[in-house]
Amino acid sequence: MSDSITAAMLAIGDELLSGRTKDKNIGYLADFLTLKGIDLKEVRIVSDDIGAIVEAVNALRSRYSYVFTSGGIGPTHDDITADAMAEAFSVSLPHDVRAMKLLGDHYASRNIEFTDARKRMARIPEGASLIENPVSIAPGFTIGNVHVMAGVPSIFQAMLDNVSPLLKTGVQIISRSIDSPYPEGTIGTRLAEIQKNHPETAIGSYPRYDGKVYSNQIVIRSRNEAAIEAAAGDVESMFQELAATS
């Protein structure tokens, strides 16, 4: 699975680490990127700490094609993602003219005061392009290969839709799931052989336990459908052999 387009996610917020908020964006982004043929390789969650955010985004943006961040772009003092991005890219953080107009028009049309706090949301690192926010107007932004988006799931998702056309897409990874009639411990050694014989695939084995019954699913992933067919054939043959000998 070489030559792939890769991505990382950086979720930002004390509330994710305290347990107050259960993240919903990681799984959503994972599904989204899989459909685009982009490999999500790593996720980090860090607190509302400038140093931690800067270190994480610099580590990730140098290593992967894209970085997607969530959280910390609102109007309050704990929203410091824009500050961290400006620091990571060593650029200034002015009140962006485009964002000031978007937000100014929005609040004017609703007779809402355009407070200093709301103006914080127009601070965009120099050189960044805006990501439109159809839900609550305050934009995200793209700087370099980093897409900075909101943490509220409905806004995160809407921003991701707007980023979507700009992303290079890879050859989509296809996956085939096969329910295993046998537990992992019975098939483990043979399955390792099958993996070795089908290097173009990534074969995973995923046990579940619902409190009463164990079940197990084999998932074969590849960008090459023929390779999946071949590996799946060997998995089915393994099951038939086991059925014949038990």
Added chain:
Amino acid sequence: MSDSITAAMLAIGDELLSGRTKDKNIGYLADFLTLKGIDLKEVRIVSDDIGAIVEAVNALRSRYSYVFTSGGIGPTHDDITADAMAEAFSVSLPHDVRAMKLLGDHYASRNIEFTDARKRMARIPEGASLIENPVSIAPGFTIGNVHVMAGVPSIFQAMLDNVSPLLKTGVQIISRSIDSPYPEGTIGTRLAEIQKNHPETAIGSYPRYDGKVYSNQIVIRSRNEAAIEAAAGDVESMFQELAATS
């Protein structure tokens, strides 16, 4: 909030990054650690790749009091967490006598063959202590400050219960949530002042959007209850002033 006991989580598995599996362990661990007074500072999710796991666990274990890992300790070829931990700690990975007996007795009592694949689950890095697994017997292990646990949530949770008595506990962080009658943009500047005047607290502002209505919650966190009271008083006063002037 100094002198705290800190922790990181490392969730391991391709299935978390492809979207196939939506992680449930991060939020669970976050709640668990908050109750123990341990600060979860960082989470990483990496794929089933030895190099990625080794790099992440080495980065995290040197930085935080504890690291908790989930996933990759089953019997199949894609379960490589034990290999990665042995490499990270530069120790060997023998079939552990204690684990072999636990598993051997378990399978013998159920007339299940103790296959080579199942014996993989007895490979424990040298010097590690075992974490009991009441659900499916195959143990986790603790090496240095790293607690290595299963990815299946019910087993992860049972193992965490067994690790719990061994953890140093900190002074518990208390939090107070106050529903804000005002949106973030209205209170942002004053809230930043309140945060500045109450440095012993961490004040967060958490907007929600349910598709129709925005709401906002102020959360004040601290290990010092009096500090929370004082900050909460200032937040309530702010709301009263705003009500009087609007």
